[in-house]
Amino acid sequence: MTGGPDELVLAEHRGSVLVLTFNRPAKLNAWTDELEDRYFTLLDAAEDDPDVRAVVVTGAGRGFCAGADLQRLQAAGEVSEADRARRRPRDMPLTLRKPLIGAVGGVAAGLGMVEALYCDIRFGSPAARFTTAFAQRGLIAEYGISWLLPRLVGRSRATDLLLSSRMVDAEEALRIGLLDHLVPTGNVVDAAVAYAADLATRCSPASMATIKSQLRDDANGTYADSMTRAESLMLQAFRGADFVEGVASHLDKRPPSFPSLPVRSSDVPV
Secondary structure: OOOOHHHOEEEEEEOOEEEEEEOOHHHOOOEOHHHHHHHHHHHHHHHOOOOOOEEEEEEOOOEEEOOEOHHHHOOHHHOOHHHHOOOOOOOHHHHOOOOEEEEEOOEEEOHHHHHHHHOOEEEEOOOOEEEOOHHHHOOOOOOOHHHHHHHHHOHHHHHHHHHHOOOEEHHHHHHHOOOOEEOOOOOHHHHHHHHHHHHHHHOOHHHHHHHHHHHHHOOOOOHHHHHHHHHHHHHHHHOOHHHHHHHHHHHHOOOOOOOOOOOOOOOOOO
16 A cells, blocks of 8 residues: 555665656556656656666566556546646656666556656566557557557557557567566666666766657658758767767776756756
């Protein structure tokens, strides 16, 4: 059982890595508006926290997230457009400038699978399982999964997973691209945190933020547009302090000392 809204998603700082844990284990961390608001608030705070350089998201107990809470979903047909309005868009995690790493230690179903796909990189334990679930609930491919999934696994596999809602185990998830790393032994959260800490220690926050924006902006553009954009960004990088530090630290054979990202209200370009 969880207490107040602040306990629906737990936050733990492990050095420069913030670990966020969906915390409704008795319900396999089924999604509610209150859980969403808490999660997005924590992501929002992490965005401008100079002490946070990467975020790991996971679920308590046997699930990552079992999707929308079905008891609350029953009343969805009676909800008006005004009632469905959100303070933040549902795909808000995609806008995070910092690396967002998923640690999937159980089922990720429906909206829970979408939330896992919003992560930049996914680690999974042998207990990780994925199902789109939507077709079996009389729903459609929600919240951008019809765009995200084909880009990860290919169009025909995405069609299979969306139409059938079949369960995908950890080994298949790794093979087809739903998982990037399978952790056969040990703790999947620890493995994800170690990876995130390596990014936080060795990689420029500004470089990672720019690379994430390139991947997002170039997804539907042409190769020529990507090259043109990269040329401009490369010139900016050459003039930046992070480039100087990156080269100097490599030549000096020492860990780099990159500055944190500027806050979003700053005029400093990222």
